[in-house]
Amino acid sequence: MSAKDESFGSSYLSSFDETDNIKITKPHVLRFALIMIFVCGMIFSDITEIPTAPKFAVENASLSQFNYTKTNHTLSYKLALNITITNPKKYIGLEYNDIQVIAYYGKTRFAFVTLVNETASFYQNPNTTVSFENVSVQGQKLVLFAESDFNKYSLGTAAGVYSVDLLFAFKETFVSGNAICNLKLPLGFNGTAAPGFQTTKCWETLLLILSL
Numbered sequence: 001m002s003a004k005d006e007s008f009g010s011s012y013l014s015s016f017d018e019t020d021n022i023k024i025t026k027p028h029v030l031r032f033a034l035i036m037i038f039v040c041g042m043i044f045s046d047i048t049e050i051p052t053a054p055k056f057a058v059e060n061a062s063l064s065q066f067n068y069t070k071t072n073h074t075l076s077y078k079l080a081l082n083i084t085i086t087n088p089k090k091y092i093g094l095e096y097n098d099i100q101v102i103a104y105y106g107k108t109r110f111a112f113v114t115l116v117n118e119t120a121s122f123y124q125n126p127n128t129t130v131s132f133e134n135v136s137v138q139g140q141k142l143v144l145f146a147e148s149d150f151n152k153y154s155l156g157t158a159a160g161v162y163s164v165d166l167l168f169a170f171k172e173t174f175v176s177g178n179a180i181c182n183l184k185l186p187l188g189f190n191g192t193a194a195p196g197f198q199t200t201k202c203w204e205t206l207l208l209i210l211s212l
């Protein structure tokens with residue numbers, strides 16, 4: 001629950017302590033019930049009014065390299081992403097201070113890219129979608145694949161499709177949270193993209209209200 005919900009609860013409790021001293025008679029019970037309904041209604045409307053989290057999606061992606069060398073534990077990767085962020089609220093804009101994209105293969109984190117930082121924060125109008133095109137995630141990383149991840153990698157190599165998870169970690173003025181996208185990336189060859197990527201919607205987790 002958010003900090004605001006807790007403060008609702010505690011302010012309610014303190015007022016309850018005061019009425020506790022009064023001898024409770026039937027009208028008081030009725031008033032108590034009405035206050036209870038009112039408080040629950042306030043909390044409910046407050047929850048529904050929480051600035052809805054932005055919706056992330058990976059519209060298109062092309063993986064043109066994903067080589068893991070077991071002998072020197074090196075993963076070489078080259079991934080390009082088209083990302084969209086939708087502000088579903090009709091009247092509330094979103095001001096982003098930080099958006100990071102973190103890439104995982106199984107349990108192994110292998111890359112991260114900053115989409116938005118504090119010096120380049122941006123404002124998204126209500127009811128709009130912004131896109132980030134050709135976001136490049138590439139490099140070489142020393143990683144130690146766990147046995148399960150290495151088996152997964154071998155299967156992926158055989159199938160020509162790798163399952164990569166992206167974690168978007170975002171901070172907005174009022175809300176921060178994560179979105180996770182489970183991508184199925186067909187491997188292109190020789191630096192070219194392979195067709196067959198399906199637009200992937202991300203699911204939101206860990207929504208945290210900073211202040212209201």
Ligand SMILES: *[C@@H]1O[C@H](CO)[C@@H](O)[C@H](O)[C@H]1NC(C)=O
Pocket residue numbers: 059060061062193195197199
């Ligand atoms: C994704 O990009 C590839 C190559 O850039 C293109 O052939 C394909 O049509 C695109 N897919 C979508 C859904 O836009």
Ligand SMILES: *[C@@H]1O[C@H](CO)[C@@H](O)[C@H](O)[C@H]1NC(C)=O
Pocket residue numbers: 060061062080081082133134
């Ligand atoms: C991203 O979108 C642009 C414009 O639609 C397209 O030309 C480009 O190939 C896409 N990139 C990827 C990685 O799909």
Ligand SMILES: *[C@@H]1O[C@H](CO)[C@@H](O)[C@H](O)[C@H]1NC(C)=O
Pocket residue numbers: 067076
């Ligand atoms: C990646 O693997 C492919 C096929 O196994 C190979 O042809 C290619 O040269 C490798 N690339 C690098 C940079 O090691």
Ligand SMILES: *[C@@H]1O[C@H](CO)[C@@H](O)[C@H](O)[C@H]1NC(C)=O
Pocket residue numbers: 069072074
């Ligand atoms: C690891 O080995 C591969 C293939 O032999 C090579 O392409 C890559 O540069 C090596 N990486 C490091 C960090 O030595």
Ligand SMILES: *[C@@H]1O[C@H](CO)[C@@H](O)[C@H](O)[C@H]1NC(C)=O
Pocket residue numbers: 090127
């Ligand atoms: C939101 O956007 C859609 C499509 O662009 C438009 O039809 C709708 O009227 C907009 N709603 C508001 C409240 O601006």
Ligand SMILES: *[C@@H]1O[C@H](CO)[C@@H](O)[C@H](O)[C@H]1NC(C)=O
Pocket residue numbers: 114116117118119120
């Ligand atoms: C923040 O982002 C801007 C634009 O993308 C970039 O020029 C700048 O170097 C970044 N600053 C930091 C501290 O990463």
Ligand SMILES: *[C@@H]1O[C@H](CO)[C@@H](O)[C@H](O)[C@H]1NC(C)=O
Pocket residue numbers: 133134
């Ligand atoms: C993304 O790449 C495509 C071709 O690969 C290009 O046509 C398009 O202009 C690029 N978009 C941006 C925003 O750089």
Ligand SMILES: *[C@@H]1O[C@H](CO)[C@@H](O)[C@H](O)[C@H]1NC(C)=O
Pocket residue numbers: 190191
């Ligand atoms: C790979 O791409 C390079 C340049 O992009 C080209 O010169 C080469 O012929 C290609 N190799 C294959 C096997 O398609």
